Amino acid sequence: MNRATTGQRPRNGFLLQKRRHSQLGSFWGALGCLCALFLFSPAQINPAKVSPAQAQESLDDCWSVSDDRPALRQCLEDLQIKALEEMNRSYDSAAALLQEIDAITGQNSNGGIGSAQALELSQRAFELFRDLDCQVEKLQAASGTGANDFFLSCWIDRTQDRTATLHSLAGSAKGGSLPGTSWRVEDIEGQGVLAEVDSTITFDGDDKVAGEGGCNRYFGPVQIEDNKIRFENLASTQMACPEEIMAQEQRFLQALSRANSYSFALGLLLIMDESGTPILRFSQLTP
Numbered sequence: 376m377n378r379a380t381t382g383q384r385p386r387n388g389f390l391l392q393k394r395r396h397s398q399l400g401s402f403w404g405a406l407g408c409l410c411a412l413f414l415f416s417p418a419q420i421n422p423a424k425v426s427p428a429q430a431q432e433s434l435d436d437c438w439s440v441s442d443d444r445p446a447l448r449q450c451l452e453d454l455q456i457k458a459l460e461e462m463n464r465s466y467d468s469a470a471a472l473l474q475e476i477d478a479i480t481g482q483n484s485n486g487g488i489g490s491a492q493a494l495e496l497s498q499r500a501f502e503l504f505r506d507l508d509c510q511v512e513k514l515q516a517a518s519g520t521g522a523n524d525f526f527l528s529c530w531i532d533r534t535q536d537r538t539a540t541l542h543s544l545a546g547s548a549k550g551g552s553l554p555g556t557s558w559r560v561e562d563i564e565g566q567g568v569l570a571e572v573d574s575t576i577t578f579d580g581d582d583k584v585a586g587e588g589g590c591n592r593y594f595g596p597v598q599i600e601d602n603k604i605r606f607e608n609l610a611s612t613q614m615a616c617p618e619e620i621m622a623q624e625q626r627f628l629q630a631l632s633r634a635n636s637y638s639f640a641l642g643l644l645l646i647m648d649e650s651g652t653p654i655l656r657f658s659q660l661t662p
Contacts, residue, residue: 431512433535434528444521451527458534465541470494476640490641494544505533553578553599553637557586558644558657563626572620574627575660584609588624590616602638604646606631630654 437450470491477489488496509529516525557577560568568574569589576586578597585594588611595609609631615621635649644657 431525431528431532433531434524437528447524448527451524451531454531455527455534458531458538462534462538462541465538466494466498469541469544473641476643501537505530505537509533553604553644554580557660557662559660560627560655561643561658562656563623563630564654566626569619569623572623574623576631576657588627589620590614590624593628602636604634604637606634627655 433451433454437447437454441447441450473489473491473494477491509526512529513522513526516522555578557575560574560576562568563574572589573587574589576584578584578599582597582599583595584597584606585592587593591612591614593609593611596607598605598607609628611628616624630646633648633654634646636647636651638645638647642659644655644659645653646655646657648654
């Protein structure tokens with residue numbers, strides 16, 4: 376995969392690879408933050424006020440297995456490399472999944488920011504925050520008290536937290552199961568829906584569905600096996616509504632009749648036709 380495409384992981388880890396400020400998109404903002412930090416002299420900060428709970432889990436872990444300061448530093452440096460590698464893997468997994476979602480939903484087809492690009496921007500923002508925040512930890516430790524060790528420990532702990540967030544993101548994007556869930560349609564065949572009209576679907580635990588088409592209520596059987604789904608012989612009430620509402624209801628029910636498979640993406644339910652083209656996109660309704 377071309378690493379220059381949208382969703383490319385920012386490979387610039389602090390201390391391990393020098394960051395180009397131009398890639399952050401805010402050189403002067405970053406410089407201003409750094410200047411603000413270094414206006415405070417370490418001599419003005421009381422090291423006794425530094426809390427052991429201030430993201431120093433890695434430092435505690437390395438102290439418990441190290442006989443001297445060189446061994447402590449080596450332990451921290453090894454953990455730093457491991458933390459960066461684990462975060463990079465989690466980022467790659469999340470970015471690849473979001474790129475697939477963008478392709479399915481067309482979120483960035485009109486020149487807007489897709490979810491993969493949003494992830495890339497958030498990753499860059501995280502790296503800047505982490506580096507500056509850990510500089511604060513270093514300043515609070517003051518010179519002569521293992522300040523660099525505090526920095527490394529903070530860097531590791533912040534990176535591990537980010538890895539957990541990325542891992543959770545990739546996990547939530549995979550979704551769950553349909554029985555017992557309710558959904559509202561957000562898009563029908565790429566043509567959108569009326570903002571004031573709700574077309575919904577509820578899956579019960581007995582291979583049945585029911586919902587609102589927009590004007591009429593419908594109900595009937597559903598067949599679900601693995602990622603395959605089919606709606607057959609759906610029945611509905613016969614009320615009359617304004618023309619535009621009836622048109623949306625008709626599009627919605629026709630799309631359901633063509634359903635062939637489904638998948639989850641970041642809390643969304645996607646229903647595809649036989650060609651694999653998404654024809655319905657739903658957001659989940661809160662019970």
